[in-house]
Amino acid sequence: xxxxxxxINGDIVKSTTGNVLKIINPATGDILDEIDQxxxxxxxxAVESAKKAFLSTSWRKDTNLxxxxxxxxxxxxxxxxxxxxxxxxxxxxxxxxxxxxxxKNAIDTLKFVAGQARLLExxxxxxxxxxxxxxxxxxxxxxxIIVPWNWPILLMIRELGPALAAGNxxxxxxxxxxxxxxxxxxxxxxxxxxxxxGVINSxxxxxxxxxxxxxxxxxxxxxxxTGSTEVGKTIxxxxxxxxxxxxxxxxxxxxxxxxxxxxxxKAIPLLVKYMFGTAGQNCMAVSRVLIxxxxxxxxxxxxxSEVKKIRVGNGLDPNVQMxxxxxxxxxxxIAYTVNNASLKFPDNLVYGGFILQDNDYKNGFFYNPTIxxxxxxxxxxxxxxxxxxxxxxxxxxxDDQAIEMANATQYGLTASxxxxxxxxxxxxxxxxxxxxxxxxxxxxxxxxTESGGMKQSGIGRSRGKAGIYEYMELKNIVSEIF
Numbered sequence: 001x002x003x004x005x006x007x008i009n010g011d012i013v014k015s016t017t018g019n020v021l022k023i024i025n026p027a028t029g030d031i032l033d034e035i036d037q038x039x040x041x042x043x044x045x046a047v048e049s050a051k052k053a054f055l056s057t058s059w060r061k062d063t064n065l066x067x068x069x070x071x072x073x074x075x076x077x078x079x080x081x082x083x084x085x086x087x088x089x090x091x092x093x094x095x096x097x098x099x100x101x102x103x104k105n106a107i108d109t110l111k112f113v114a115g116q117a118r119l120l121e122x123x124x125x126x127x128x129x130x131x132x133x134x135x136x137x138x139x140x141x142x143x144x145i146i147v148p149w150n151w152p153i154l155l156m157i158r159e160l161g162p163a164l165a166a167g168n169x170x171x172x173x174x175x176x177x178x179x180x181x182x183x184x185x186x187x188x189x190x191x192x193x194x195x196x197x198g199v200i201n202s203x204x205x206x207x208x209x210x211x212x213x214x215x216x217x218x219x220x221x222x223x224x225x226t227g228s229t230e231v232g233k234t235i236x237x238x239x240x241x242x243x244x245x246x247x248x249x250x251x252x253x254x255x256x257x258x259x260x261x262x263x264x265x266k267a268i269p270l271l272v273k274y275m276f277g278t279a280g281q282n283c284m285a286v287s288r289v290l291i292x293x294x295x296x297x298x299x300x301x302x303x304x305s306e307v308k309k310i311r312v313g314n315g316l317d318p319n320v321q322m323x324x325x326x327x328x329x330x331x332x333x334i335a336y337t338v339n340n341a342s343l344k345f346p347d348n349l350v351y352g353g354f355i356l357q358d359n360d361y362k363n364g365f366f367y368n369p370t371i372x373x374x375x376x377x378x379x380x381x382x383x384x385x386x387x388x389x390x391x392x393x394x395x396x397x398x399d400d401q402a403i404e405m406a407n408a409t410q411y412g413l414t415a416s417x418x419x420x421x422x423x424x425x426x427x428x429x430x431x432x433x434x435x436x437x438x439x440x441x442x443x444x445x446x447x448x449t450e451s452g453g454m455k456q457s458g459i460g461r462s463r464g465k466a467g468i469y470e471y472m473e474l475k476n477i478v479s480e481i482f
Contacts (some may be wrong), residue, residue, distance in 0.1 A: 004183045006038050006204060009049040010190050010197030015042050021176055021204065026093035026324040027314040029363035033091075033180055038203035043171070043210040044217070046201035050142040050169040051219045053198030060139045060167035063118045069195045070114035070165060074107045076188040081107075086316070088153060088181040093323040093365070094278050095315040105445075106157035106185075109463075112447035116468055117165040130481040137472040139167030140245065141221035144214045146207065146235070148227045149175035149326055150281045150387075152182050158447075159224040159247070162468040164199070171220070172202040173211055177326055179204045207231070216242055222471055223247070226283075228385070229410070229456050236459070247460035247470050249453055251385040252283040252413030255406040256442070257396075257428060258299055260292045262418035263440065268299070271416075272306040274442050276369050279325045280389035283457075284414045284436075284443060288382060290394045290402050300373055300393055304351050307369050312356060314364070324365040325388055331355060331365040334388035338370055341381050348375045352389075383409050399424060403431045412454030416442050435461075 005012040017039040023032045054060055077084065085099040092099070122136040143163045147156040152175055163170055174182035186202050189195060203210055215223050215238045222245045225235045229251040239246045256271055258264075275286040291299045315323035325331050335355055342349045352370035373393045375381050381392045396402040406415055406428075416438040417428045429437040435452040438444060445451060450464035460470050 004033060004035055004180055006036075006042050006046070007183070007186055007190060007200060007202040008042065008045050009052075009201070012187070013042070015039060015205075017042075017205075021179075023091055023177070023180060024327065025090050026326050027090075027316075027364045029365075035179060035204055038205040038210050040210065040213050042203050043205075043213045046171045046203050047142060047214065047217050047219050049198035049201050050171050053196050054139070054141055054169040057196035057199070059169065059196050059199050063120065063167075065194060066117040066165055066167065067114045069189070069192055070110050070117065070161060072192055072194075073189045074110035074114065076191075077103065077107050077110070077185055080184075080188065084153075084181055084184060087184065088178075089315040089323070091178045091180050092149065092152065093315055093326060095320055095323055096318065098278060098315070098323075102151055102154045106154045109154070109157050109447040110161050113161040113165040113468065116162075116465065120166070120468070120472075122474075127478070132479050132481065134477045134479075136475050136477065137166075137469060138475055140471055140473050141168060142219055143168045143170045143222045143224065143471060144220045145170055145172045146211055146214075146223070146225040146227070147172060147174045147182060149177040150278055150283075152178045153185060155226045155249075156182055156185075158462050158467075159226070160200075162462075163222070163224070163471040166468050166471040168222070168471055169199045170201065171214060172200070173207070173214060174202065174204055176204065176206055211235075212238065215239055215244075218242070221245065225249075228387075232458070245470075247462070249283070249413075249451075249458045249462060250456060251411055252285070252453070252457055253287050253383070253385055253409045253411040254284055254414045254416070254434070255288040255290050255432075256286050256416040257402050257406060257418065258289060258291045258295070259402075259417075259419040259421070259424065260294045261420045262295075263420065264295075264299065264302060266440070267418045268302045268306055270442050272303060272310075275391045276307070276310060276322045276389045279322055279367065280391075281325060281330075281387050283385070283387075286391065286416070286442065287386070288392050288394060290396055290405055292402075293395055293397050296393075296395045300350065303393070304371065307351060307371065310369055312366055312368065313360060322369065322389065325367055326365070328365055330388070331367060334367050334386060334390065337380060337384070337386050337388075338390060341372060341375070341379065345372065345375050345379070345381075348372050350393075377405060377408055385411070399428065403428055407431075407433045410456040413457035414438070
């Protein structure tokens with residue numbers, strides 16, 4: 001693979017800004033790489049390249065071509081899995097196992113959308129007499145994909161794959177914390193002789209400069225963003241002012257409801273895994289556990305016992321279950337939130353609550369897994385997405401109270417229900433305001449099935465057929481036979 005740089009019109013290019021972006025290994029504090037930051041000039045060149053490719057190449061018309069390119073890309077990533085996984089762990093901090101799972105899921109997504117590229121459908125209608133209508137789906141045009149840093153490969157491919165399968169051309173902006181693996185994977189795509197120049201472009205830089213430029217550029221038609229609700233609101237406002245389609249997957253505060261007939265032997269290890277996977281930096285993380293009163297003390301003890309088994313450290317160590325958080329800024333934000341909460345609710349901090357600073361952790365950004373118990377539902381611990389290894393345990397008496405508590409935040413991304421009563425599970429699932437609800441399992445996502453947020457967790461859907469049609473426009477062609 002080539003060196004890291006911006007991808008414009010099929011070439012790896014350097015920027016003209018003179019500004020350098022330092023990529024830090026969050027486990028060691030060392031500089032992993034330095035990259036020239038793109039400015040508006042490079043961003044504009046990338047958009048122009050994508051626009052030209054959309055209008056002048058066969059990409060938007062040739063579904064067989066798109067299917068071949070996407071499938072070949074999946075195989076290339078698969079071939080480089082080990083190298084890419086190590087790089088992702090170094091720049092993101094997650095464990096090597098998590099990195100491999102993430103990239104494998106991205107590969108699976110590309111294989112799925114490669115097949116779907118040849119199955120895009122419209123419909124025909126007889127409207128009476130000799131009037132006929134054909135409703136067809138067409139690619140929207142130039143798509144901007146703004147990638148987050150927590151699961152950068154999967155969340156990039158989750159949007160990029162469908163956008164390309166639909167026939168669009170793209171400009172990708174990787175997160176400035178984690179651009180290295182994204183860039184390597186994008187380079188594998190443009191090495192394919194069959195892909196027209198300009199179909200895939202990428203620029204690396206800060207969101208408040210090139211991100212804003214890409215969102216407001218008159219030639220970009222769809223904006224895809226995965227990240228915080230606050231930034232999502234800004235992007236939606238900028239896109240709205242320019243009448244653009246937005247696809248947003250935003251923050252979460254995912255509740256898991258544990259009833260007294262739950263299979264705790266299965267539930268507890270799985271929930272703890274997804275409380276502290278990626279150091280809790282996942283919008284779908286288990287951040288709230290709502291526990292029926294009769295089993296609350298037992299469940300709390302079981303959770304703490306399971307959390308004590310977690311070894312925190314460098315994600316390249318195969319014996320580590322939780323790596324560092326992404327940056328010093330993120331570490332400080334988590335510590336600030338927890339410190340304030342522990343001052344307000346000193347008796348409710350039941351485990352953790354501190355930065356790890358001894359010799360094994362002194363240069364990295366490590367926070368101990370942290371659990372609060374029975375904090376008020378209006379507290380920041382319950383209402384705010386902390387995006388770190390911090391979980392609240394809450395208590396309820398009966399089903400409707402559990403549902404009311406689950407819905408008591410601004411978020412509606414995911415939830416889970418744990419019970420052996422199938423009727424209760426379906427009743428709760430139908431009343432919880434979340435785009436995905438798991439029953440007796442967690443984090444089971446598939447490229448075939450749609451996902452997305454309700455309330456302030458997002459707009460639009462990813463994955464599945466709907467995830468591809470998000471990147472298309474419907475056109476109605478009406479004809480009268482005479």
